[in-house]
Amino acid sequence: xxxxxxxxxxxxxxxxxxxxxxxxxxRSKAASVGLIVMFVFLMFGVMGGIFGFLAYNLVxxxxxxxxxxxxxxxGGIGLVYGVIGSVFNTYSGxxxxxxxxxxxxxxIPPRTIVAARTAGVYLMALLYSASVTLPAAVVYFVLxxxxxxxxxxxxxxxxxxxxxxxxLACLLGWVVAxxxxxxxxxxFAVVILSLLFFAVYYFxxxxxxxxxxxxxxxxxxxxxxxxxxxxxxxxxxxxGEGDAAAMGIFFAVSAALVxxxxxxxxxTFIKIVTSSQGNDVKGKMKNxxxxxxxxxxxxxxxxxxxxxxxxxxxxxxxxxFLPAAGIAVLIKGADLKNVLDLVFTPFGGDLPxxxxxxxxxxxxxxxxxxxxxxxxxxxxxxxxxxxVNAKSPLLAKLALHVILTTPATALCSVCMAIGLGISFADxxxxxxxxAAFSVMTAAFGLVIGIQKPMLDWTKEIVPIKxxxxxxxxMLFGTAAVLVLGAVYFIAASAMPAALYLSIFFALFAxxxxxxxxxxxxxxxxxxxxx
Amino acid sequence: xxxxxxxxxxxxxxxxxxxxxxxIAPGEIYGFIGHNGAGKTTTLKAVVxxxxxxxxxxxxxxxxxxxxxxxxxxxIAYIPxxxxxxxxxxxQKYLNFIADVFNVGKAERGERIKKYSEIFxxxxxxxNPIASYSHGMKQKLVVISxxxxxxxxxxxxxxxxxLDPKASHILKEIMREICDKGGAIFFSTHVLEVAEKLCDKVxxxxxxxxxxxxxxxxxxxxxxxxAVFLELEADNA
Numbered sequence: 001x002x003x004x005x006x007x008x009x010x011x012x013x014x015x016x017x018x019x020x021x022x023x024x025x026x027r028s029k030a031a032s033v034g035l036i037v038m039f040v041f042l043m044f045g046v047m048g049g050i051f052g053f054l055a056y057n058l059v060x061x062x063x064x065x066x067x068x069x070x071x072x073x074x075g076g077i078g079l080v081y082g083v084i085g086s087v088f089n090t091y092s093g094x095x096x097x098x099x100x101x102x103x104x105x106x107x108i109p110p111r112t113i114v115a116a117r118t119a120g121v122y123l124m125a126l127l128y129s130a131s132v133t134l135p136a137a138v139v140y141f142v143l144x145x146x147x148x149x150x151x152x153x154x155x156x157x158x159x160x161x162x163x164x165x166x167x168l169a170c171l172l173g174w175v176v177a178x179x180x181x182x183x184x185x186x187x188f189a190v191v192i193l194s195l196l197f198f199a200v201y202y203f204x205x206x207x208x209x210x211x212x213x214x215x216x217x218x219x220x221x222x223x224x225x226x227x228x229x230x231x232x233x234x235x236x237x238x239x240g241e242g243d244a245a246a247m248g249i250f251f252a253v254s255a256a257l258v259x260x261x262x263x264x265x266x267x268t269f270i271k272i273v274t275s276s277q278g279n280d281v282k283g284k285m286k287n288x289x290x291x292x293x294x295x296x297x298x299x300x301x302x303x304x305x306x307x308x309x310x311x312x313x314x315x316x317x318x319x320x321f322l323p324a325a326g327i328a329v330l331i332k333g334a335d336l337k338n339v340l341d342l343v344f345t346p347f348g349g350d351l352p353x354x355x356x357x358x359x360x361x362x363x364x365x366x367x368x369x370x371x372x373x374x375x376x377x378x379x380x381x382x383x384x385x386x387x388v389n390a391k392s393p394l395l396a397k398l399a400l401h402v403i404l405t406t407p408a409t410a411l412c413s414v415c416m417a418i419g420l421g422i423s424f425a426d427x428x429x430x431x432x433x434x435a436a437f438s439v440m441t442a443a444f445g446l447v448i449g450i451q452k453p454m455l456d457w458t459k460e461i462v463p464i465k466x467x468x469x470x471x472x473x474m475l476f477g478t479a480a481v482l483v484l485g486a487v488y489f490i491a492a493s494a495m496p497a498a499l500y501l502s503i504f505f506a507l508f509a510x511x512x513x514x515x516x517x518x519x520x521x522x523x524x525x526x527x528x529x530x
Numbered sequence: 531x532x533x534x535x536x537x538x539x540x541x542x543x544x545x546x547x548x549x550x551x552x553x554i555a556p557g558e559i560y561g562f563i564g565h566n567g568a569g570k571t572t573t574l575k576a577v578v579x580x581x582x583x584x585x586x587x588x589x590x591x592x593x594x595x596x597x598x599x600x601x602x603x604x605x606i607a608y609i610p611x612x613x614x615x616x617x618x619x620x621x622q623k624y625l626n627f628i629a630d631v632f633n634v635g636k637a638e639r640g641e642r643i644k645k646y647s648e649i650f651x652x653x654x655x656x657x658n659p660i661a662s663y664s665h666g667m668k669q670k671l672v673v674i675s676x677x678x679x680x681x682x683x684x685x686x687x688x689x690x691x692x693l694d695p696k697a698s699h700i701l702k703e704i705m706r707e708i709c710d711k712g713g714a715i716f717f718s719t720h721v722l723e724v725a726e727k728l729c730d731k732v733x734x735x736x737x738x739x740x741x742x743x744x745x746x747x748x749x750x751x752x753x754x755x756x757a758v759f760l761e762l763e764a765d766n767a
Binding site for chain 2: 286288289290291292293295296299300303304307308377378379381382384385386387388389529
């Protein structure tokens, strides 16, 4: 029974490698093998390479007698990485699994279901943590002289880290489940948390090199401080180095924690899964407001947008990046201007065109309109059955993109123009070209969305991420920016920037007008036939 | 009120609806029955203008759904076989959305939302996200949204599926009230007992072709509708 359930669990986890949800059919063996190879390469080639390089930089710690710090640092990173990688899987796999009801209705003991589910959580924790701890062990084996105990210690470290990850993932998964059921605006909360996570990730990533240098230079100082005030961390590192007592303690503690987690989950499983059904967020009745047809369609589009963290994170990050970039340039404008002058003066180019390219490049990352029609999915019948002209929903989708992007584009352009000391006239042109570009990319995205709708999805990530239309939209934006930049710096740098930008404003505006005309005529006709 | 005139719809080489003609007059509850895949849903979708058809015409109050889709749609409401609605809205927002589209005034919509949500015992859930609704609650919301603009013609595809017995009973009463006031209802169902008790007229479709239609008495005579239906299915096999 347990074997069957574990097989089912792993099949679900790795279903995408064997089954093409978009085409609703099994992948060919070659495609499956290719995807698995790509996954292994990403996990252990790319990520393993990065962490292997980090481990290589930390090897000198052994020569100064602080080898335990090597394992404490890399084990700690493995812990964090493993928890991040597995916590969301815990939430979806354990607490909101779609087949909980089905399994509970069968004569299967809850502890068997929990064991199968937690096997999946452990595998994810192991996969993610091992992308750090495995390269750390390999580097250690290759560059540091070994004894039998040190080999056992390093291997044991891989499993101890994954076991602690498993316990933390179960605990945090429970916290995520609790938060998810209580938060009112959880979509925004998820977006903010995700952005914070990325900000912290990149901050740590960029600071890591300096931190390692600092750590190596002052290893004895940091090492003694940790040993004095955080003895378990020292013991943790010693276990990796092959200290028999430390290995025994950590093995026993982690095994006990795993057993306790499985025991607690087994005894609370039915309560957890039955209480996690549905959404216990209670809303409040609001006063009735009348809206125009366009107003109500636009509100509906906005409601759709803000309901999905996946949609917001994948298709509208520029709405945040544009003002952030603009404000950053306002603050650091003088330093940046010197760099940009150095870069562009040899080409004889003017700064306004370069600034316009940068703003447009960020703007082009917003692809809100592209999956908007596909996201209607099974609800498309509503707008089709209502007395609504097919143009109106399309215009509402276009308007949402423009409202969320164009003001941010304009703000970024104005900030950059001020921060970099661009003349008023050129600043106005940069703003106008960028704004026209944002309308053009919004319209282009919608055209692609109409041409290549994907309405039969079961997971919204499919039309948002695993969709060729998104790639086409982004490529279009990038290609337009390349044309804007390349033509100027290769062939037209002698032309005044103002004239050049005026020409491109006219081109982008004309393209926008044509695309909107297509949407309102052929696009509307095609939409009404979907 | 509703005239289906020689309607034909093909999916590739398969004829889903074959030269179907029906006339639904004001005041009539018209049942549409047939086996799975007979062409009922295709016909209903064509009537409400969400599915294009190959030949024939559909007239609502004399206007063609092909030529004047918006005018036709503003007179009708549609209840699909599956309540796939905007999960990301609350029930109240969804009803307001529909009311906005049909340009229902603030006072009227407030009154109707209150009235129907109380009748269908959904008042307490209207402020909650539709994602938290059960299938039956979604079905009730779709029914309320279909009534909010007081349509003259309601097209329903298996409207009782998912509704509890009380809600089903209320819906049947509302259907009768609408027709008593001069409206009309055209609905599909597999529950022949319901069709027999509720409908003024009935049409039986098989493999896209109309095999019998008329008043309930004309169609079933002294037999039960179930017996007639099974007999016709066997005869046309």
